[in-house]
Amino acid sequence: MALLEVTDLHTSFFTDAGEVKAVNGVSFTLEKNKVLGIVGESGSGKSVTAYSIMQILAKAGKIVSGSVKLDGEELVGAPESVMNKIRGNRISIIFQDPMTSLNPTYTIGSQLMEAILLHTGRNRKEAWERAVEMLKLVNVNEPEKRMKQYPYEFSGGMRQRVMIAMALACEPDILIADEPTTALDVTIQAGILELMKDIQKKEGMAIIMITHDLGVVAQLCDEVIVMYAGGICEKGTADDIFYYPKHEYTKGLLSSIPTVDSEYEKLRPIAGTPIDLLNMPAGCPFAPRCENAMKVCIRQAAPLEKVSEGHMAACWMNQKKD
Amino acid sequence: MKDNQQTQPLLQVKNLKQYFQLNNGFFSTQVLKAVDDISFDINKGETLGLVGESGCGKTTAGRSILQLYKPTAGEVIFDGKKIEGKATIEAYRQKATMVFQDPYSSLDPRMTVSDIIGEPLDVQNLVSNAAERRERILDLMDKVGLNSEHAARYAHEFSGGQRQRVGIARALATKPEFIVCDEPVSALDVSIQAQIINMFEQLQENMGLTYLFIAHDLLVVRHISDRIAVMYLGHLVELADTDAICDRPLHPYTRALMSAVPMPDPKVARANKRIALSGEIPSPLHAPKGCPFHTRCPHATDACKESMPELKEVESGRLVACHRALEIN
Ligand SMILES: Nc1ncnc2c1ncn2[C@@H]1O[C@H](COP(=O)(O)OP(=O)(O)O)[C@@H](O)[C@H]1O
Ligand SMILES: Nc1ncnc2c1ncn2[C@@H]1O[C@H](COP(=O)(O)OP(=O)(O)O)[C@@H](O)[C@H]1O
Ligand code: SF4
Ligand SMILES: [Mg+2]
Ligand SMILES: [Mg+2]
Numbered sequence: 001m002a003l004l005e006v007t008d009l010h011t012s013f014f015t016d017a018g019e020v021k022a023v024n025g026v027s028f029t030l031e032k033n034k035v036l037g038i039v040g041e042s043g044s045g046k047s048v049t050a051y052s053i054m055q056i057l058a059k060a061g062k063i064v065s066g067s068v069k070l071d072g073e074e075l076v077g078a079p080e081s082v083m084n085k086i087r088g089n090r091i092s093i094i095f096q097d098p099m100t101s102l103n104p105t106y107t108i109g110s111q112l113m114e115a116i117l118l119h120t121g122r123n124r125k126e127a128w129e130r131a132v133e134m135l136k137l138v139n140v141n142e143p144e145k146r147m148k149q150y151p152y153e154f155s156g157g158m159r160q161r162v163m164i165a166m167a168l169a170c171e172p173d174i175l176i177a178d179e180p181t182t183a184l185d186v187t188i189q190a191g192i193l194e195l196m197k198d199i200q201k202k203e204g205m206a207i208i209m210i211t212h213d214l215g216v217v218a219q220l221c222d223e224v225i226v227m228y229a230g231g232i233c234e235k236g237t238a239d240d241i242f243y244y245p246k247h248e249y250t251k252g253l254l255s256s257i258p259t260v261d262s263e264y265e266k267l268r269p270i271a272g273t274p275i276d277l278l279n280m281p282a283g284c285p286f287a288p289r290c291e292n293a294m295k296v297c298i299r300q301a302a303p304l305e306k307v308s309e310g311h312m313a314a315c316w317m318n319q320k321k322d
Numbered sequence: 323m324k325d326n327q328q329t330q331p332l333l334q335v336k337n338l339k340q341y342f343q344l345n346n347g348f349f350s351t352q353v354l355k356a357v358d359d360i361s362f363d364i365n366k367g368e369t370l371g372l373v374g375e376s377g378c379g380k381t382t383a384g385r386s387i388l389q390l391y392k393p394t395a396g397e398v399i400f401d402g403k404k405i406e407g408k409a410t411i412e413a414y415r416q417k418a419t420m421v422f423q424d425p426y427s428s429l430d431p432r433m434t435v436s437d438i439i440g441e442p443l444d445v446q447n448l449v450s451n452a453a454e455r456r457e458r459i460l461d462l463m464d465k466v467g468l469n470s471e472h473a474a475r476y477a478h479e480f481s482g483g484q485r486q487r488v489g490i491a492r493a494l495a496t497k498p499e500f501i502v503c504d505e506p507v508s509a510l511d512v513s514i515q516a517q518i519i520n521m522f523e524q525l526q527e528n529m530g531l532t533y534l535f536i537a538h539d540l541l542v543v544r545h546i547s548d549r550i551a552v553m554y555l556g557h558l559v560e561l562a563d564t565d566a567i568c569d570r571p572l573h574p575y576t577r578a579l580m581s582a583v584p585m586p587d588p589k590v591a592r593a594n595k596r597i598a599l600s601g602e603i604p605s606p607l608h609a610p611k612g613c614p615f616h617t618r619c620p621h622a623t624d625a626c627k628e629s630m631p632e633l634k635e636v637e638s639g640r641l642v643a644c645h646r647a648l649e650i651n
Contacts, residue, residue, distance in 0.1 A: 185376055212512070215586045215591070258546075259585075260585075267519055268516070273483065273514075274511065
C-alpha cells in the first residue's frame with residue numbers, strides 16, 4: 001500500500017466569476033523515502049493540490065470529488081478532529097514565506113516548543129531539548145541562544161531553517177514543501193535543499209517538493225509530476241521528464257529554460273499566454289499554445305496514459321501512427 | 323554582441339559610490355554603503371550581466387548610474403561625456419533608461435497602456451502633436467509585440483508577460499541607447515520569461531542597444547550576457563567574459579555562487595560538487611574591514627582581514643578582487 005494515494009482529486013473555488021476548477025482530476029501515489037516534485041507554471045494548481053491533501057483550503061475552496069488516502073485511510077470527508085491529528089503530526093507543510101507562518105511576537109523557541117507539545121506526548125523540558133536538537137539538525141548555530149530570539153532577528157534563510165525544524169519536530173511521514181526556497185538567494189537555497197535531502201535520507205520520510213524551478217527538481221526529486229491548468233500532463237522519473245519528455249508542454253518548458261548550451265542559441269519559448277481557468281478550452285488545455293496541436297487535440301483532451309514503465313503522459317502525439 | 327571590443331566604451335563608471343544616510347532616532351545617523359567604489363566599462367551593443375545576492379547593491383548601482391540617485395562620489399561617462407549638470411543629465415535621461423522587475427508595481431493601474439508608453443514622450447517633449455504621439459506609441463507597441471487594440475486598455479488587465487512588454491515599450495520611448503534592465507524577467511514563468519529574453523535580444527540586434535542586465539538567475543544572465551560582473555557587499559569582486567567566469571570563476575565568492583546554481587539536468591545536478599559558504603552575508607552597516615568576503619572565504623589569510631584587495635586584471639580581460647586569486651586557482 002502506498003503511503004499517500006491521491007485519486008481523481010477535483011478541487012474548485014466558487015467565486016463571483018464562476019467555478020474555478022483549480023485541481024481537475026489529479027491522481028498520484030507517493031511512497032516512503034521518495035521525493036516527488038510537482039512543477040508547472042503559476043496558477044497550474046500545485047499549491048491547491050497540497051492544500052487539498054492537508055485540507056487547509058481558503059473558504060471559497062472545496063474538494064468536489066476524489067480521494068486522498070494516507071496509509072489506506074480516507075482523508076476526504078474525515079472529521080476535523082482526525083485532520084488535526086494528521087496535520088503537523090503525519091503530514092507537515094512549509095511555505096514560501098516563512099514569516100507568514102511565524103508569529104512575530106513569540107520567540108522562536110516558544111513556537112518550536114508549542115509545535116512539539118501540541119503534537120507529541122513530551123513535557124516542557126523534553127520539548128525544549130527536542131527543539132534545541134531540531135535547530136542543531138537544521139544547522140542553526142548556537143541553538144540555545146537562538147531559542148530565545150524573535151523571528152525578526154533571523155535572516156530569511158535562517159527562518160526557513162526554523163520552519164523546516166518546526167515541520168520536522170514531530171517526525172512527519174510526509175513533508176510538503178511549497179516553493180520553500182523561491183524567495184532565497186541561490187547559495188542559501190543550495191544549503192536548504194541539501195539539508196532537506198540529508199534529513200529525508202536520515203529520517204526516511206517522503207517529500208512533496210512544489211516548485212516552478214526545474215533546477216530544483218533536477219537536484220532533488222526522484223519522481224516528477226508536471227501540471228498544467230489543474231491537471232497532470234506528464235509524470236515519470238526525473239530522468240524520464242528531463243531526457244524523454246512526452247508531453248508538448250513539458251517539451252516547451254524544457255526548451256524555454258536557458259541551459260549552459262543555449263548560450264549561443266535562441267531560447268524556444270512556449271507561445272501565447274497562460275491559461276484562464278474560467279475559460280478552459282474544450283479539448284487539451286494546452287492545445288491553444290501547442291505548436292503541434294492536431295484536430296483531435298482541439299476536440300478532446302488526451303487521457304493520461306502509460307508511455308513506458310512508470311512514465312505517463314496526456315498527449316495525443318504519443319498515439320500518432322506514422 | 324560578441325565582437326566590438328576595441329571601440330570607446332559607451333558607458334564608463336569610475337569609482338562610483340552610493341551611500342545612504344539612515345536616521346535612527348533623533349541625533350544618530352548611520353551610513354549604509356550600498357555601492358562602494360565600483361568601476362567598469364560597457365561597450366556599445368554589449369550586454370553586461372550584473373549578479374550577486376539580494377542586498378549586494380545591484381539595483382542601487384543601476385539607479386546611481388542612471389542618475390536616479392545623486393552619486394555620493396565617482397563619475398559616469400556616457401559616450402565620452404561626463405554626466406553632470408542639469409542639462410547634461412536631462413539629455414542623458416533620454417539616452418539611458420530602465421526596465422524594472424515588477425511589471426505589477428512599476429505601472430500605474432489607472433493609466434492606459436497608451437498613456438504609460440506615451441508619458442516619457444510627453445515629459446521630454448518629444449512629440450509635437452497628438453497624431454505623431456499616437457503613431458509613436460503604436461510603433462513602440464509593435465516593437466514589443468503588443469497588439470494595437472490594447473492601447474486603450476489598462477495595465478492591470480494584462481498578464482505579467484504583457485505588462486513587462488508595456489514596461490519595455492515605455493523604456494524604449496525616448497529612443498535610448500542604453501537600458502538598465504533590473505530583474506526584468508524574475509517575476510515571470512519560464513515560458514513567458516523566454517519570450518521576453520528573446521525580445522530583449524531581438525531589440526538589441528535591431529536597434530543596437532546596450533544593456534546592463536541585472537538578475538539573480540545565473541542561467542538567464544549567462545544566456546544573455548557578453549560579460550558578467552559579480553557584486554558582493556557593494557563591491558565588484560569579479561568581471562570577465564561570460565564563458566570564462568562561468569566555466570572557471572576565479573574569485574572564491576564567484577566560485578561558491580556558480581557551484582550553487584541548480585542545473586536543470588538531473589545528471590549534472592547529481593554530479594555537482596557545491597562549495598558551501600560558512601555564515602551569512604554581513605550587514606552593509608557592519609561591513610568587515612579588509613576583503614569584504616573574508617568572513618566567509620575558505621581561503622582567507624590574515625592579510626585578507628587587514629587590506630582590501632583591488633579589482634585588477636589577472637588575465638587578459640579578467641578582473642578579480644582577491645589577494646590570492648592566482649595562488650588558489
Ligand atoms: N482563494 C482562492 N480563490 C479563488 N481562486 C483561487 C484561490 N486560490 C487559488 N485559486 C485559483 O486556483 C488556481 C491554482 O492556484 P495554485 O494552486 O495556487 O497555483 P500554483 O500552481 O501557482 O501553486 C489559480 O489559477 C487560482 O486562480
Ligand atoms: N533608498 C535606500 N535607502 C537606504 N538604504 C537603501 C536604499 N536602497 C537600497 N538600500 C540598501 O542598500 C543595499 C543594496 O540594496 P539594493 O541595491 O537594492 O540591492 P540588490 O538590488 O542587489 O538586491 C541594501 O542593504 C539595501 O537595504
Ligand atoms: S582576498 Fe582573501 S578573503 Fe578575500 S576572497 Fe581572496 S582569499 Fe578570500
Ligand atoms: Mg503555489
Ligand atoms: Mg535589486
